[in-house]
Amino acid sequence: MRATDLPQVRALELFARVSESAFDSLVQAAYLQTFPAQLELIAEGDTADFLYVVVDGCVELFAKSNGRESTIGTVHPGGTFILAAVLKDAVYLMSARTAQKSRILLIPSEDVRTAFESDEAFARSIVVELARCYRTAIKEHKDIKLRTAVERLANRLLRYHQDQGARGNVELPYDKRLIASMLGMTPENLSRAFNTLKPYGVDVQGSCVSLSDISSLTRLAKPNPLIDDRDT
Amino acid sequence: MRATDLPQVRALELFARVSESAFDSLVQAAYLQTFPAQLELIAEGDTADFLYVVVDGCVELFAKSNGRESTIGTVHPGGTFILAAVLKDAVYLMSARTAQKSRILLIPSEDVRTAFESDEAFARSIVVELARCYRTAIKEHKDIKLRTAVERLANRLLRYHQDQGARGNVELPYDKRLIASMLGMTPENLSRAFNTLKPYGVDVQGSCVSLSDISSLTRLAKPNPLIDDRDT
DNA sequence: CGACGATTTGAATAGGATCAATGGGAGTGG
DNA sequence: CCACTCCCATTGATCCTATTCAAATCGTCG
Numbered sequence: 079m080r081a082t083d084l085p086q087v088r089a090l091e092l093f094a095r096v097s098e099s100a101f102d103s104l105v106q107a108a109y110l111q112t113f114p115a116q117l118e119l120i121a122e123g124d125t126a127d128f129l130y131v132v133v134d135g136c137v138e139l140f141a142k143s144n145g146r147e148s149t150i151g152t153v154h155p156g157g158t159f160i161l162a163a164v165l166k167d168a169v170y171l172m173s174a175r176t177a178q179k180s181r182i183l184l185i186p187s188e189d190v191r192t193a194f195e196s197d198e199a200f201a202r203s204i205v206v207e208l209a210r211c212y213r214t215a216i217k218e219h220k221d222i223k224l225r226t227a228v229e230r231l232a233n234r235l236l237r238y239h240q241d242q243g244a245r246g247n248v249e250l251p252y253d254k255r256l257i258a259s260m261l262g263m264t265p266e267n268l269s270r271a272f273n274t275l276k277p278y279g280v281d282v283q284g285s286c287v288s289l290s291d292i293s294s295l296t297r298l299a300k301p302n303p304l305i306d307d308r309d310t
Numbered sequence: 311m312r313a314t315d316l317p318q319v320r321a322l323e324l325f326a327r328v329s330e331s332a333f334d335s336l337v338q339a340a341y342l343q344t345f346p347a348q349l350e351l352i353a354e355g356d357t358a359d360f361l362y363v364v365v366d367g368c369v370e371l372f373a374k375s376n377g378r379e380s381t382i383g384t385v386h387p388g389g390t391f392i393l394a395a396v397l398k399d400a401v402y403l404m405s406a407r408t409a410q411k412s413r414i415l416l417i418p419s420e421d422v423r424t425a426f427e428s429d430e431a432f433a434r435s436i437v438v439e440l441a442r443c444y445r446t447a448i449k450e451h452k453d454i455k456l457r458t459a460v461e462r463l464a465n466r467l468l469r470y471h472q473d474q475g476a477r478g479n480v481e482l483p484y485d486k487r488l489i490a491s492m493l494g495m496t497p498e499n500l501s502r503a504f505n506t507l508k509p510y511g512v513d514v515q516g517s518c519v520s521l522s523d524i525s526s527l528t529r530l531a532k533p534n535p536l537i538d539d540r541d542t
Numbered sequence: 543c544g545a546c547g548a549t550t551t552g553a554a555t556a557g558g559a560t561c562a563a564t565g566g567g568a569g570t571g572g
Numbered sequence: 573c574c575a576c577t578c579c580c581a582t583t584g585a586t587c588c589t590a591t592t593c594a595a596a597t598c599g600t601c602g
Contacts, residue, residue: 143537195430223382263591304401496559497581
């Protein structure tokens with residue numbers, strides 16, 4: 079890894095209170111690489127050789143079975159993926175591909191486990207991150223099992239709306255195919271779900287969605303902080 | 311906690327390599343209690359005052375939203391629940407009720423976090439357990455998103471079959487209502503799913519299911535270790 | 543301009559949910 | 573021991589949601 083890259087990596091929350099020596103041994107054998115969009119980084123079933131940390135860009139986690147494929151989640155700067163597999167020294171349960179051009183830090187699994195043993199602050203960071211991943215997964219699961227497709231879309235739109243400053247319109251952060259897969263539906267069905275939301279003030283123009291009746295949309299969506307809030 | 315209960319608690323995998331002093335401070339303020347079946351232990355949204363460890367029996371984790379309710383998972387002896395909420399000092403994302411009469415250890419959250427800081431072996435156990443919970447959740451999520459209801463049931467039957475020694479018949483470990491909710495369907499639909507599986511050698515008599523054509527059932531189920539195996 | 547991929551729309555189908563009614567134990571009280 | 577009750581499970585009929593397959597449209601990029 080180049081010395082000029084160090085500061086950006088050091089600034090990640092994951093390494094916030096980690097000692098110099100532990101940090102050094104973590105990055106010493108690590109790679110910081112830039113990948114183009116749509117590159118498959120890992121495949122489910124592979125042995126967990128590296129922990130992946132997203133420095134810039136965005137990564138999609140997905141899984142296949144039979145002939146089907148579904149998106150499990152996305153990872154953003156500061157987030158990690160397949161942490162659990164690394165800690166358990168098991169195979170990956172998910173595949174990952176870049177959703178955009180992304181800079182990603184790869185840390186050899188063995189080094190992660192060693193640093194976990196030796197550095198208290200890193201162990202804490204790891205646990206907090208793993209707990210965050212777990213709770214995100216549970217929320218996703220609740221979303222899928224307790225809501226219809228239209229409700230999921232409505233709540234997702236409201237979340238993006240909050241994220242983007244609540245100014246009455248939303249820029250979709252991913253293409254519709256990916257959003258559909260995240261929400262557990264087909265692209266066709268997403269299209270129809272958008273139509274269903276039209277009477278609730280939802281108008282789609284490409285990747286820009288205007289929300290002209292938030293209160294009515296909210297009434298339909300019935301957002302639930304125990305599903306929709308990112309930080310609780 | 312009574313002194314006579316200590317050995318059974320000490321024997322839990324979670325405390326396997328924990329130092330005497332850390333173990334003492336963990337159990338010192340803990341409760342070991344027996345609860346009747348169908349008792350709600352915690353409700354989603356509550357603050358995480360205790361870590362719960364199942365010593366005996368079985369606990370159902372479930373969640374509600376709108377008027378709907380769904381089972382997220384079950385916890386068996388040796389397993390914990392709401393570990394992530396305790397570590398993050400956040401509110402529970404799930405409710406829990408006993409599925410049977412159960413003995414459960416309640417450890418004050420603060421003590422868990424303290425022991426995590428002070429005892430290396432406990433920290434490791436916690437991380438391993440949390441990683442296990444996470445991977446279980448991901449597998450559940452894949453199951454729901456990548457399979458139809460009938461496929462989920464077929465795979466679940468095969469799993470129970472393995473668990474119970476693969477002798478051609480299966481004793482359902484929960485009542486059908488709970489199984490249906492775990493598999494993300496209504497009781498009516500579970501009943502129909504069993505009928506759908508009849509041509510594949512599945513015959514149901516109350517809680518006893520005979521599997522007379524495992525290979526045909528397996529062909530239908532297409533089990534996937536990255537979804538169905540408990541330990542990978 | 544032309545081609546390709548992504549999105550949308552339409553029609554038909556399948557998979558599940560809901561509502562209503564019936565059957566079938568397990569447990570209770572006589 | 574038996575009748576009664578209640579709850580769970582099953583079955584039937586119908587409705588709704590979502591998927592599939594096919595075709596048309598839109599946009600973008602070369």
